[in-house]
Amino acid sequence: MKKNLTMKDIxxxxxVSQPTISRVINGNPTVDPKVRALVEQIILDQGFxxxxxxxxLRSNSSKIIGVILFDLSNYYYLEMIKSVEKAARKxxxxxxxxxSEGDKLLEKDHILNLQAKNVEGIIIAPVAxxxxxxxxxxxxxxxxxxxxxxxxxxIYTSLFQGGRIATxxxxxxxxxxxxxxxxxxxxxxxxxxxxxFSEKNLIFENEWFVExxxxxxxxxxxxxxxxxxxxxxxxxxxxNDVIALNLIKELEKKGLSSSKDITILSFDDTIISTALxxxxxxxxVNLMMEYAIEYLLNGNKKLIHKVLDPILIKRT
Amino acid sequence: MKKNLTMKDIxxxxxVSQPTISRVINGNPTVDPKVRALVEQIILDQGFxxxxxxxxLRSNSSKIIGVILFDLSNYYYLEMIKSVEKAARKxxxxxxxxxSEGDKLLEKDHILNLQAKNVEGIIIAPVAxxxxxxxxxxxxxxxxxxxxxxxxxxIYTSLFQGGRIATxxxxxxxxxxxxxxxxxxxxxxxxxxxxxFSEKNLIFENEWFVExxxxxxxxxxxxxxxxxxxxxxxxxxxxNDVIALNLIKELEKKGLSSSKDITILSFDDTIISTALxxxxxxxxVNLMMEYAIEYLLNGNKKLIHKVLDPILIKRT
DNA sequence: TTGTAAGCGTTATCAT
DNA sequence: ATGATAACGCTTACAA
Numbered sequence: 001m002k003k004n005l006t007m008k009d010i011x012x013x014x015x016v017s018q019p020t021i022s023r024v025i026n027g028n029p030t031v032d033p034k035v036r037a038l039v040e041q042i043i044l045d046q047g048f049x050x051x052x053x054x055x056x057l058r059s060n061s062s063k064i065i066g067v068i069l070f071d072l073s074n075y076y077y078l079e080m081i082k083s084v085e086k087a088a089r090k091x092x093x094x095x096x097x098x099x100s101e102g103d104k105l106l107e108k109d110h111i112l113n114l115q116a117k118n119v120e121g122i123i124i125a126p127v128a129x130x131x132x133x134x135x136x137x138x139x140x141x142x143x144x145x146x147x148x149x150x151x152x153x154x155i156y157t158s159l160f161q162g163g164r165i166a167t168x169x170x171x172x173x174x175x176x177x178x179x180x181x182x183x184x185x186x187x188x189x190x191x192x193x194x195x196x197f198s199e200k201n202l203i204f205e206n207e208w209f210v211e212x213x214x215x216x217x218x219x220x221x222x223x224x225x226x227x228x229x230x231x232x233x234x235x236x237x238x239x240n241d242v243i244a245l246n247l248i249k250e251l252e253k254k255g256l257s258s259s260k261d262i263t264i265l266s267f268d269d270t271i272i273s274t275a276l277x278x279x280x281x282x283x284x285v286n287l288m289m290e291y292a293i294e295y296l297l298n299g300n301k302k303l304i305h306k307v308l309d310p311i312l313i314k315r316t
Numbered sequence: 317m318k319k320n321l322t323m324k325d326i327x328x329x330x331x332v333s334q335p336t337i338s339r340v341i342n343g344n345p346t347v348d349p350k351v352r353a354l355v356e357q358i359i360l361d362q363g364f365x366x367x368x369x370x371x372x373l374r375s376n377s378s379k380i381i382g383v384i385l386f387d388l389s390n391y392y393y394l395e396m397i398k399s400v401e402k403a404a405r406k407x408x409x410x411x412x413x414x415x416s417e418g419d420k421l422l423e424k425d426h427i428l429n430l431q432a433k434n435v436e437g438i439i440i441a442p443v444a445x446x447x448x449x450x451x452x453x454x455x456x457x458x459x460x461x462x463x464x465x466x467x468x469x470x471i472y473t474s475l476f477q478g479g480r481i482a483t484x485x486x487x488x489x490x491x492x493x494x495x496x497x498x499x500x501x502x503x504x505x506x507x508x509x510x511x512x513f514s515e516k517n518l519i520f521e522n523e524w525f526v527e528x529x530x531x532x533x534x535x536x537x538x539x540x541x542x543x544x545x546x547x548x549x550x551x552x553x554x555x556n557d558v559i560a561l562n563l564i565k566e567l568e569k570k571g572l573s574s575s576k577d578i579t580i581l582s583f584d585d586t587i588i589s590t591a592l593x594x595x596x597x598x599x600x601v602n603l604m605m606e607y608a609i610e611y612l613l614n615g616n617k618k619l620i621h622k623v624l625d626p627i628l629i630k631r632t
Numbered sequence: 633t634t635g636t637a638a639g640c641g642t643t644a645t646c647a648t
Numbered sequence: 649a650t651g652a653t654a655a656c657g658c659t660t661a662c663a664a
Contacts, residue, residue, distance in 0.1 A: 633664105634663100634664085635662100635663085635664080636661105636662085636663075636664095637660100637661090637662085637663100638659100638660090638661085638662105639658100639659090639660095640657105640658090640659090641656105642655100642656085643654100643655090643656090644653100644654090644655090645652105645653085645654080645655105646651100646652080646653080646654095647650100647651085647652075647653095648649100648651080648652095
């Protein structure tokens with residue numbers, strides 16, 4: 001059976017009492033510099049680190065941030081994970097990443113799990129509002145990412161702005177017929193697109209909105225939907241990179257070139273956009289996670305909604 | 317100050333003693349069915365989960381697996397994270413993902429951190445052998461992924477086979493001059509490639525190996541290196557997807573089409589390969605992480621090296 | 633400056 | 649079948 005060292009062991013090696021070890025580790029100024037030096041050397045030699053369960057149990061501070069993500073299929077989550085781990089580490093925190101897979105019950109499980117681990121904060125891309133209510137009821141320190149939910153702390157990229165600047169960019173390239181492929185009609189990106197159209201007194205035809213499933217890249221009926229469009233757009237905005245990829249393939253089947261005939265602009269700017277060489281709307285993911293950690297650790301809890309500006313990454 | 321429920325609280329609500337709650341939760345058969353039912357209902361109502369720090373401290377079982385990854389830039393790590401989180405969850409374990417960023421000291425820090433958290437196993441894509449020695453000395457339950465290190469438990473995809481089947485595939489498409497772009501010369505993929513050449517009594521020209529940095533996609537001198545090749549290959553194998561992407565861009569600058577003039581085959585099969593529509597060698601990442609978890613939790617610890625076969629994903 | 637002792641919320645060993 | 653009680657390894661008064 002594996003047995004880790006304890007402060008008691010270090011204390012014995014140093015010939016002092018266990019609390020003295022604790023004092024050294026926690027930088028308590030009352031310890032004799034000689035004792036401190038000795039103890040620190042022993043700690044280094046032995047590769048000792050205090051048991052965090054005991055520490056957490058006693059002091060109620062786990063130094064852990066929980067992150068519950070909606071799904072791990074969009075590639076931009078990798079950057080998110082990388083950013084949040086780094087931002088946490090900078091503050092001497094560890095993150096626990098969990099995948100709710102868009103499942104309400106699993107999300108609840110994860111929340112209970114994190115609470116049991118005494119996490120000091122939760123970053124959540126939520127599935128169900130009832131779980132957010134639970135978090136609030138339990139007085140949990142948490143922040144929502146990637147969603148807008150009133151009365152809860154949120155941090156997100158303005159997809160409305162994203163839709164707007166995407167459209168503006170295409171408009172300036174002389175596109176007046178612009179399609180959008182994405183999830184259901186209340187889609188905020190779509191609202192931004194429509195906003196720009198109305199600003200310019202242009203009409204956004206209903207048929208230019210092509211509804212698809214965004215998390216599942218299985219888009220077999222995309223073809224049918226595209227076929228049914230009477231007045232075909234000269235450009236498309238897609239709700240994410242994977243859809244852009246599928247669109248390009250569909251267009252190719254129809255003998256259309258995405259670089260010559262139809263302009264495509266995507267959301268998310270993952271490596272796919274780079275690979276396909278298409279203009280994309282980037283979320284400032286890194287910034288988002290830094291803010292999230294900052295908010296959870298020291299944030300003024302009166303701050304409710306933090307909106308980040310999307311970034312247009314121009315290509316070709 | 318946030319205060320979680322404890323077994324004591326539940327006990328009070330149920331009118332029993334605290335150890336009874338523990339018995340109910342741990343499925344101890346000696347509890348009265350009526351009491352059990354009552355307690356379970358209260359637990360559900362209250363959304364109670366026992367404090368895991370206390371549990372870990374007392375029982376020395378944290379139900380946590382640590383995962384130390386070398387870097388989080390290659391996109392195939394996302395699938396890895398997804399897989400390992402899921403495989404762990406299936407066994408009621410939580411994972412803690414850490415990024416060593418290829419830094420020896422950071423790797424050591426992560427190891428100490430995980431030990432302090434009493435993790436029951438560590439999955440590591442290692443930076444430094446001395447840290448592996450430390451793990452062994454500390455009698456830690458761990459397994460290495462993505463690397464071959466003798467005398468330590470490892471699980472990895474056979475890159476030798478990968479190189480071999482990649483070459484075989486191209487050979488069967490009538491390519492006799494095949495280049496390889498990747499890291500230093502001891503590269504195992506390259507050995508597999510050379511093996512196939514020698515099997516067919518063909519010569520692999522030294523100039524067909526183009527050395528690049530694999531983690532950093534900054535390949536500005538790739539162009540120069542390509543220019544210096546006298547007998548230009550008709551096909552290239554790249555050590556990862558990002559290099560393939562850069563290669564395609566370089567070739568385009570030279571007026572060459574990757575689909576018509578030069579065939580490209582990459583390693584890793586991330587979404588980039590899909591986007592670029594190129595044949596790729598896939599690591600069975602999902603399988604790898606399932607094995608890793610299985611090994612750590614129940615594995616016969618005599619098993620030292622587990623080799624997985626790469627999968628050729630044909631495209632175009 | 634340092635040691636003694638209590639207590640965090642569990643699990644497990646006793647009794648009863 | 650269930651209730652006291654000790655112990656896990658730390659932090660934090662309090663005493664010396």
